[in-house]
Amino acid sequence: MATKTEVPGIAIITGAASGMGRATALAFAVAGATGFALLDLNEAGLAETKTLVSKAHPSARVETYKCDVTQESSVISAYTSAKEAFSRIDYAVHCAGIVTFQGPSADCTLEAFDHQNNVNYRGLWLCAREALRNMRTQSLDTEAYPDADIPPHRAQRGSIVNISSGLALHSQSGIPAYCGAKAGVTAITRSDALDYATQRVRVNSVLPGVVDSPMTNPSPEIRQWMYDNPVKKATPMRRFGLPEEIADVCVFLSGNKASFVTGACWSVDGGFCAGYSYE
Incomplete structure (x- = not known):
């Protein structure tokens, strides 16, 4: 029996102020999440x-929390406050991230390396x-949302989606700290998936390609460089991805329709990780 909504529960989303984080929040709203x-x-x-x-889902409760993911106390405070406000957290999508172009490792400062890792890896x-x-x-969500008619074999206590990057699998020159941090995200995703599978918590990651978002394209000049290089030369679909295209996959992986997907x-x-296209 199908659920009445795709995600009948509470979603916590980092990096929600813009880009993929904002798009993910809106996708959850359209899918029926009741708390944010x-x-x-x-x-x-x-x-x-x-x-x-709130415009997309007027009856949903939405709370916001200023959170610095590089600070343990800030993260603990935000998640504790969210749990107190909603009594449970069903879906966590971790979108907070940065990218800076610091050059090859020999030219990368320790400060730049630590900043990338403190946000993208340690912070996540x-x-x-x-x-x-x-x-x-x-x-289990079957108990929390009995009206959703979730089949017992699809029941879960929660679902986590970590945003990694295609550069976790295929590195790009000039940003070794970013590539390393995102590779680390995929590794901890798999490890957490193993550790919590029997507790009915699923953990997956999404590896976006080149997405047209404020983080990836902070200026017209950088956007043009991205289009002329990784988009035209390394993305078979020959276009930027859109934040909502990432968000839709995050919602699917979070919900019960992906109940046998973890790790x-x-x-x-757009085919970036599939290989090079000669067309």
Whole structure:
């Protein structure tokens, strides 16, 4: 029997002030999530995302939390507050991330290396750890949402989606710290999936290709370089991905329709990781 909504529960989303994080929040709203904990350092962006989510799903409760994922206390505070506000967390999508072009390793400063890893790898792990701590002991969603008619074999206590990158599999020159951090995300995703499978918590990652978002394309000049190089030369579909295309996969992986999917790393990249196209 199909569920009445794709995701009948509470979603916590990091990096929700813009880009893929905002698109993911909106995708969850359209799919029927009833509660949202939106996290980011950018409070103005969070307020805008909250307005958009409320318009898309007027009856949903939306809470925002200023959160610095590089600080353990900030992450713990945000996740604890979200759990207190909603009593449970069903879906966690970790979108917070940065990319800086610091050059090859010999030219990369320790400060730049640490910053990339503190946000993209360590910061994501801090968030995933708090999500797991909350999810592993809560009731199954079949008990929490009896009206959703979730089949017993599809029941879960929670689902986590970590945003990695196609560069976790196929590196790009000039950004070794970013590539390494994203490879680390895929590794901890698989390890967490193994550790919590029997507790009915699923953990997966999404590996976007070149997405037209503020993080990837902060200026017209960088956007043009991205289009002329990784898009035209290495993406078989020859276009940027859109944030909502990533978000739709995150919602699918979060919900019960993906109930037998855990430890997976899903490429959403226009064919980038499939190989080079000569056309």
